[in-house]
Amino acid sequence: MTSIATAHWTLVAWRAGRSWRIAAQGPETAATTAPVPPETEFLGIRLSLGTALERLPTDRLVDHDIEFPDVSRHSVRIFGHTMPLPDYDSAEDVVRRLARAGVIVRDPMVGELLRGGSPDATARTVRRHFLSATGLTPGLVRQIERAREAALLIRTGAPIAGVAHDLGYYDQPHLSRSLGRFLGHTATDLRTGESGQLSLLYKT
Template sequence: MSIVDRVWRTHSDPADTMTSAARTCCQLIFTRTRGHLFASVRGPETRATTAPVPPDAEFLGIRLTLGSVLRPHPAASIVDGHAPFPVTDSGRVIIGGDDWEAPTYDNAEQFVRRLRDAGLLVRSGLVIEEHSAEQPRRRLSQRTRQRRYRAVTGLSRTAVTQIDRVNAAATMLRDGHDWRTVVEALGYFDQAHLAHALRRYLGRTARTLQAADDVTMSFLYKNDPSPGS
């Protein structure tokens, strides 16, 4: 299984804030602004928040897959938060006590492979097992499995499913589907249930998601047909 879900880049526009949507996965974020580099790992986000956006900034993001673990900063330790990485005067990023050349969009996956080869970034088999249809070799109690899942991802399995589902809903709305189609396809009880999820996890309504002039918002992402898998 891959460690990287997606590599993205963008730059700041005149807006000085953005809505950061709920996320299940950690992200490595590299920000260059006015000759300075800032680097950090952001943890899973359990709700929509408003984040400041520095002017004249370029962003590079490496979104990790669910269950990928950056050993110095496990997901459970940075839920709804982040951990900054020191940056040397020469622009190298310190992770796990070693300094690394800051990645670019073109070599981001090579950067991840170097972290993996150094043992700093690993893929946990636990999440794969939890989502597998196969019977585990050793039967564990539901409580033990939930505890291990949260230790790896920082979230409950229910939270992961809810966040993935609302991102799938938002993507469908932006693709032009009406709320009735979304409710039926994704198993929401009714329009009110969908609206509550959109406000909580995305800070949006169905109408604003479908508007062409929607204000700045962090990237939505398309999901597996079964949210949480």
């Protein structure tokens, strides 16, 4: 499938046969092709922007992932803390346990910025702090989220020219370049269904 760009960290668990594996995927700055072996079950947990693994520098996982090797059929050990493997019903509880254990942390300044607040710091300091917390600049995050919003609108039948105008693209070629970079497909592909399966392209 096409793994689209995302500003968020993702916890991914997958099972092939009876063996489970689990990894943390950092932000992705461009669309890539992700293998989907047959008879494999996947579960992804998309963390809120500004949330990351406490012991890993964010820049190390931009466009990369880290797999946790200590996995049994029922649990995974992450930085010394044993957690149950998540499923669709327990995902939020697993995230709460990871937060209580200090395995994942959320930067409060990122949350304040997303709520429209104005931290008491210079613009340069805020930008540097945002980059340190998320691995990405605020501008790149906005580009990724705008491309995702455009794709959702196009898939629902919204006119491509109207989407480009409403979301602030200069013109349709500008929209096309953005979709190609961040989603790996053109607006026409999205409209006709030729884009196939795209990761994380749904309303949350």
